[in-house]
Amino acid sequence: MPSDVMRVRLHLRQIRVLEVVEDTSAVLRVRVESSQTQLQCPHCGFKCHKVHDTRERQVRDAEVSGRRTTLVWMRHRFSCGNCSERFLEDHDSFDGKLTRRMAHRLVADAQVMSTRAVVRRHGMHWTVIMTLVRA
Numbered sequence: 001m002p003s004d005v006m007r008v009r010l011h012l013r014q015i016r017v018l019e020v021v022e023d024t025s026a027v028l029r030v031r032v033e034s035s036q037t038q039l040q041c042p043h044c045g046f047k048c049h050k051v052h053d054t055r056e057r058q059v060r061d062a063e064v065s066g067r068r069t070t071l072v073w074m075r076h077r078f079s080c081g082n083c084s085e086r087f088l089e090d091h092d093s094f095d096g097k098l099t100r101r102m103a104h105r106l107v108a109d110a111q112v113m114s115t116r117a118v119v120r121r122h123g124m125h126w127t128v129i130m131t132l133v134r135a
């Protein structure tokens with residue numbers, strides 16, 4: 001494991017840093033996975049621990065030291081040992097393609113800045129911000 005992994009501290013519960021994908025003065029990209037080993041099957045309620053495969057999802061996080069931060073979430077797809085259905089894991093820290101703290105940050109910024117300023121600051125599409133503010 002490269003030594004720089006330990007320099008990134010995300011402070012997200014039950015999220016493990018796998019590697020730093022990109023680390024520049026402007027951008028930070030970090031590959032992560034959930035450390036949850038057991039999930040309840042949404043179809044039958046069985047407690048599942050068998051990972052079938054993994055899909056990548058890009059999740060925008062709040063800035064780290066002024067850098068725009070994206071988490072590359074290696075999202076596990078579980079296979080239920082009881083009903084054989086497959087399902088993708090969810091995580092408390094993530095809401096769609098944003099971390100919850102990033103969503104809160106955008107809403108807070110939108111209350112004190114124009115949408116255009118929030119767009120410029122975070123480099124996100126204005127529709128993302130408008131959707132959050134309306135919700």
Ligand SMILES: [Zn+2]
Pocket residue numbers: 041042043044045046080081082083084085
């Ligand atoms: Zn099941």
